Amino acid sequence: MDTESNLNRDIPVLDWSPYLSERAQGMTSSVIRELLKLTQEPDIISFAGGLPAPELFPLREIEEACRYIIRKEGTKALQYSATEGHPPLKDYLATAMHKYGVPAVPGNILLTNGSQQALDLIGKLFINPGDFVLTGRPTYLGAIQAWRAYQARFHTVNLDDDGMVVSEIEHAYKKAVADSGRPPRFIYVLPNFHNPAGTTLPLERRHRLAEVAAALDLPVIEDDPYGELRYEGEDIPPICTTIPERTIYLGTFSKTMAPGLRLGWIVCPEVLMERFLQAKQGSDLHTGTLVQYVASDICERGLLKPHVRQLRKVYKERRDTMLDALAEFWPAGSSWTHPQGGLFLWARVPESIDTNEFFKLALAQRVAYVPGISFYPNRDGGHNAMRLNFSFSSPDLIVQGIQRLGTALKNALTE
Amino acid sequence: MDTESNLNRDIPVLDWSPYLSERAQGMTSSVIRELLKLTQEPDIISFAGGLPAPELFPLREIEEACRYIIRKEGTKALQYSATEGHPPLKDYLATAMHKYGVPAVPGNILLTNGSQQALDLIGKLFINPGDFVLTGRPTYLGAIQAWRAYQARFHTVNLDDDGMVVSEIEHAYKKAVADSGRPPRFIYVLPNFHNPAGTTLPLERRHRLAEVAAALDLPVIEDDPYGELRYEGEDIPPICTTIPERTIYLGTFSKTMAPGLRLGWIVCPEVLMERFLQAKQGSDLHTGTLVQYVASDICERGLLKPHVRQLRKVYKERRDTMLDALAEFWPAGSSWTHPQGGLFLWARVPESIDTNEFFKLALAQRVAYVPGISFYPNRDGGHNAMRLNFSFSSPDLIVQGIQRLGTALKNALTE
Numbered sequence: 001m002d003t004e005s006n007l008n009r010d011i012p013v014l015d016w017s018p019y020l021s022e023r024a025q026g027m028t029s030s031v032i033r034e035l036l037k038l039t040q041e042p043d044i045i046s047f048a049g050g051l052p053a054p055e056l057f058p059l060r061e062i063e064e065a066c067r068y069i070i071r072k073e074g075t076k077a078l079q080y081s082a083t084e085g086h087p088p089l090k091d092y093l094a095t096a097m098h099k100y101g102v103p104a105v106p107g108n109i110l111l112t113n114g115s116q117q118a119l120d121l122i123g124k125l126f127i128n129p130g131d132f133v134l135t136g137r138p139t140y141l142g143a144i145q146a147w148r149a150y151q152a153r154f155h156t157v158n159l160d161d162d163g164m165v166v167s168e169i170e171h172a173y174k175k176a177v178a179d180s181g182r183p184p185r186f187i188y189v190l191p192n193f194h195n196p197a198g199t200t201l202p203l204e205r206r207h208r209l210a211e212v213a214a215a216l217d218l219p220v221i222e223d224d225p226y227g228e229l230r231y232e233g234e235d236i237p238p239i240c241t242t243i244p245e246r247t248i249y250l251g252t253f254s255k256t257m258a259p260g261l262r263l264g265w266i267v268c269p270e271v272l273m274e275r276f277l278q279a280k281q282g283s284d285l286h287t288g289t290l291v292q293y294v295a296s297d298i299c300e301r302g303l304l305k306p307h308v309r310q311l312r313k314v315y316k317e318r319r320d321t322m323l324d325a326l327a328e329f330w331p332a333g334s335s336w337t338h339p340q341g342g343l344f345l346w347a348r349v350p351e352s353i354d355t356n357e358f359f360k361l362a363l364a365q366r367v368a369y370v371p372g373i374s375f376y377p378n379r380d381g382g383h384n385a386m387r388l389n390f391s392f393s394s395p396d397l398i399v400q401g402i403q404r405l406g407t408a409l410k411n412a413l414t415e
Numbered sequence: 416m417d418t419e420s421n422l423n424r425d426i427p428v429l430d431w432s433p434y435l436s437e438r439a440q441g442m443t444s445s446v447i448r449e450l451l452k453l454t455q456e457p458d459i460i461s462f463a464g465g466l467p468a469p470e471l472f473p474l475r476e477i478e479e480a481c482r483y484i485i486r487k488e489g490t491k492a493l494q495y496s497a498t499e500g501h502p503p504l505k506d507y508l509a510t511a512m513h514k515y516g517v518p519a520v521p522g523n524i525l526l527t528n529g530s531q532q533a534l535d536l537i538g539k540l541f542i543n544p545g546d547f548v549l550t551g552r553p554t555y556l557g558a559i560q561a562w563r564a565y566q567a568r569f570h571t572v573n574l575d576d577d578g579m580v581v582s583e584i585e586h587a588y589k590k591a592v593a594d595s596g597r598p599p600r601f602i603y604v605l606p607n608f609h610n611p612a613g614t615t616l617p618l619e620r621r622h623r624l625a626e627v628a629a630a631l632d633l634p635v636i637e638d639d640p641y642g643e644l645r646y647e648g649e650d651i652p653p654i655c656t657t658i659p660e661r662t663i664y665l666g667t668f669s670k671t672m673a674p675g676l677r678l679g680w681i682v683c684p685e686v687l688m689e690r691f692l693q694a695k696q697g698s699d700l701h702t703g704t705l706v707q708y709v710a711s712d713i714c715e716r717g718l719l720k721p722h723v724r725q726l727r728k729v730y731k732e733r734r735d736t737m738l739d740a741l742a743e744f745w746p747a748g749s750s751w752t753h754p755q756g757g758l759f760l761w762a763r764v765p766e767s768i769d770t771n772e773f774f775k776l777a778l779a780q781r782v783a784y785v786p787g788i789s790f791y792p793n794r795d796g797g798h799n800a801m802r803l804n805f806s807f808s809s810p811d812l813i814v815q816g817i818q819r820l821g822t823a824l825k826n827a828l829t830e
Contacts, residue, residue: 054490066481075469078673258493260704289675
């Protein structure tokens, strides 16, 4: 008997749209999720995802930590646990972040399911339907998606090679006030190795941004998933060091340890912690206990730092390989950012090429990227730009992929 | 140098309340979370939590699965993964649920961070501010908390010893329409071994509920965290077998494997899957990859079923111990439900005792429970009731704890 078909045969189809919330009616699928499906085939060279290099995952360390933790304190590591997060992990994070000046103490850190959940909790706590949020132009796609689910609207501030053009914030603020009759809820900033732009905000712009935020009485969301992955230059103090009282800082283990653990964190002003705990508890009670114990064990044994050093070495080489290949193979009129760290660079092709249209031609050459328009909340830019990831593919494949893209671009230009 | 105090000294305190969403202003802390803090001390006999017995966690199986998975496919098990969930795990779940008649196929299952996240995603997709939700009276606290965060209001339907009094649903529906001018969004039901009531909805009431839901054009949320933990009687088909097109069914590994993995799932009509994926992706991209691989490995190796058989045996003994102790030690005028499964029973004490007030006296005797009022969304009942968990404590401690409560109750009655 085919149980499955018997069970599912003749189920009437109900139209659920009348039951959906207004919130849900505005949700859309991530373009990237759809794109990534196209790029799963094994012969595709994908610069599209934001994937860390899986061959560098600290497998042995994670395996050992699993064994040790389950044997030593399995009954705790597999039980329900505190909404706040695992105390020893918070202790480690507080100390580790002091290196960058982040004013973290165990009491103002909340562990989340990757930093995507941090973005969601921020939406839940701060966004009313129709409210404006200020972001860069382009900005991180996951933030757009998280906040659209709370019916946010967006006003944007341009980016140049040094990241967000801070002098435009006040103008964007005024537009939000004019359009909604109230101030925007916060400004969202990715100061280090911006996703997708690959830019880094210099110290003086961070100071200026802090001044503007304070002057406009605007909270700041400082998203820093790549801060540890710097390949050149000096660390620059995060914005939260200047205006800790109005900054919510986000970190993650997804790029330094492994994304499949789903471990990120929030550092917030202590007056906000109770609110985040309420939101987090309603969302999923707490972050996975086992993965927190495992991450904590790896950190406590001092295994994360040497691993991150190794990541920096390999990713720097891949970035350099991509930069060299772009210079060698791409047509005149193209340009790209020179990221000091992170996983991405932002490339512009000659104006006559629409990267959304060109995507099919690239895929025919078995290469994938993300079209620039995806990163513009109002879809008003990035038509001749694309995000290229350099962490996932080997140097050989990077050269091949960039060369194939270059050839396809040249062909498109001469048609 | 004391870095921490230097970093955090003199941070001005900002009042964030003007920045909060209307949603956030209505959030409150879980009473249980606050209570559980009081009951962490080691000499407390706690019937308050909903914790599975940690000494029964399948530690060896989980440890072996971690080792096997990380060695065999660590690069996949630690990478970003599909929002839908790990395909082999969905295959297993679909087949496993067919035993109960749940019309699950891999394409209508979504893995979540425990079933609390399922409740959150449901709130996100279906609840507008001020909308009514219909629940039992009492009902699961986590659902109240999840949906209050989306500004839900509640109308409730009484429970008797057979669970939800289905004949009252239409009345509650009409009250919601009268109070909000629109239909309630859905009805939330826990048919098996209700938390907190310990009741089980008989087959004819399930059929009647399905008829009422169809007649009122009302979606049904069927929450079934304890269905596998039946200690007597026959399995009863879930409501989703009768009205699959309008039921969202929720399951979890928290009670059968381990809560610290944070693994639950949704089975929904296939037309809804895209909406759930959008909501889930904005919330946290996907559920932890490693824990899904580990759970899948344990299931595929056939280790879950014998483990659940062991749980049933131990928990049945604990339930019986608690029922016997209640009969022996509690004062006349008390009564309690006789759960056929699950983790909880619901006890009523003589009317003159308020279980919220009595909590302090119980704690002085080093015993904890959850006061009944916590489970009433409108705080309009449960004054002389309490939820007692029987899965966490050993039989010896169950007898001691119930005896101490009985003595304290008798003292309170004679004062």
